[in-house]
Amino acid sequence: MRCFLETDITVLCLSTVILTSTLILATVAFAFLLLPMCQYLIRPCSSGQKISFGICGRFTAAEIMSFCLSFFIVCIWVLTGHWLLMDALGMGLCVAFIALVRLPSLKVSTLLLVGLLIYDVFWVCIIPIIFYSFQMFA
DSSP states (O other), X not given: OHHHHXXXXXXXXXXXXXXXXXXXXXXXXXXXXXXXXXXXXXXXXXXXXXXXXXXXXXXXXXHHHHHXXXXXXXXXXXXXXXXXXXXXXHHHHHHHHHHHOOOOSHHHHHHHHHHHHHXXXXXXXXXXXXXXXXXXXX
16 A cells, blocks of 8 residues: 555656646746737837846846736646647747757757657657556547
């Protein structure tokens, strides 16, 4: 009985870490995607000054607005799991990745794609075995 309890606690901790990292990554990537729209909307109302948040840094009103909006959308996605929100968050991740990462050669690009393939196989085939849920194959 103790072994099952330890396994459940380990799975719960692992799930919490994965959920938290997913929330942070999705929020930042979607905020990056929403930033130009927020800059366009806030330009007439804002002076462009940065607001200080102590050790977190200084941010413009558009950056704060895009972060809050993306955090709200990510929370709705977590609560509802709607496919349209998931697609929008995936688009935000792709745009952020393309904008921030420069691939210098074909070798690096190939290694990246192989890594993404391994990542996808892990989430589709290995995670159901860990969590005893085979819904993807039903």
